[in-house]
Amino acid sequence: MSFNGGWYPSGKTSIRASAKGQQLSEFLEQLNIKEKVKGGEFNFDIRLFCDCAPWNINLNDITGVVGMNVKEGVFTDKDPNIGRILSLLNIKSIAKRLKLNVSDITEKGFAYDDIQANLTIGQSLAKIEHFILNATSGVIELTGQSNIVGEEYDMKAKVIPAVGDAVPAATALAGGGLIGLGVWLADEALFEGKLIDSIMGEILEFEYKITGPWDDPIIE
Known part of the structure; x- marks a missing residue:
């Protein structure tokens, strides 16, 4: 981890911190954040500014950018915030209904392949410029912002289940059983699969609104 900063004649304070490693869980434990994640290769870059002296910094006055990869x-079941959001986003039941791979979602947590995020900080808000979580069971995209002073969410989430096998998903959407299979076969033969692909592209996206306090978010 590297950390540096400056206090300039104009009165502005700047802070830059960057960190990278092979175990995010171990890094967070050093910050007294324990048991909420496991493993995880990580790379953080944080650049913050404040029109104030270093000893007079407060969250209301901070501006800057945060990038992470x-x-x-794994988000463990010890994290009530992320765990609740992932649970209420219902990706597991969506994927199960369509007979998709949910091996990354267990009772002990949610495993992901990678997370990429970029935030801008200003006026007490952390605004999401880009956030995407990729996992075997699907993709979660977040937009919106979070109040870092009031500790409240105002975000939207898009959940896109991964269709690893088009046949069970397509037949499930077409009614299931032999009828669903027949519809899928007819579409493949007559329309090269384009009809169901276009329908699935519209249906297999689920959008949610996330509001309320960090410790008890409302998802609808």
Whole structure:
């Protein structure tokens, strides 16, 4: 981890911190954040500014950018916030209904392949410029913002289940059983699969609104 900063004649304070490693869980434990994640190769870059003296910094006055990239980790069931969001986003039941791969979702947590995020900080808000979580069971995209002073969410989430096998997913959407299989076969023969592909492209996206306090978010 590297950390540096400056206090300039104009009165502005700047802070830059960057960190990278192979175990996000171990890094967070050093910050007294324990048991909420496991594993995870990570790379963080944080650049913050404040029109104030270093000893007079407060969250209301901070501006800046935050970038992160994390690979192959697990959000554990010890994290009530992330765990609740992932649970209420219902990706597991969506994937199960369509007979998709949900091996990354267990009672002990949610495993992901990678997370890429970029945030801008200003006026007490952390605004999401880009956030995407990739996992075997699907993709979660977040937009919106979070109040870092009031500790409240105002975000939207898009859940896109991964269709690893088009046949069970397509037949499930077409009614299941032999009828669903027949519809899928007819589409493949007559329309080269384009009809169901276009329908699935529209149906297999689920959008949610996330509001409320960090410790008890409302998802609808």
